Amino acid sequence: MKLHLTTAAAGLLLLTGIGAAAAQDVIIQPEQETVIREYVHKQPLASVKVPGVELNVGTALPDTVELHEVPNVKYRYVVVDNRTVIVDPGTRKIVQVLE
Structure with missing residues (x-):
């Protein structure tokens, strides 16, 4: 019984980790x-x-970095070191750097 619980717990942790990693991948639609x-x-x-x-x-x-709104888009942008950076305003994390 203990082996089954350990295996189940390990599987759950693995799935949780995969879900968390997938949630970090932000894909901006074309x-x-x-x-x-x-x-x-x-x-x-x-x-x-x-x-x-x-x-x-x-x-x-x-x-301290001011994020600027793009109408009808959930993301914000700022220009840092002459590169346009798309940011999630909720987390302030960079989701894309435009070239």
Whole structure:
């Protein structure tokens, strides 16, 4: 009986870990990306510097960085080191860096 419980617990932990990893993958739909790119092109921002922060997907931006809204899109954007960064406003994590 103890072996079955241990196996079940290990399986549950494995599934929970997989679900958490999948939840971190944010995929911006092509239509949304097009809307964001067009809006950013029409509404250029001055680039800001954020010392000590690498522009990688999953990196959280500090509260001192002002995020700018894109109408009808859940994500926000900011230009850091001359690169447009798409951010989840709830977590402030980078979901995409536009090239």
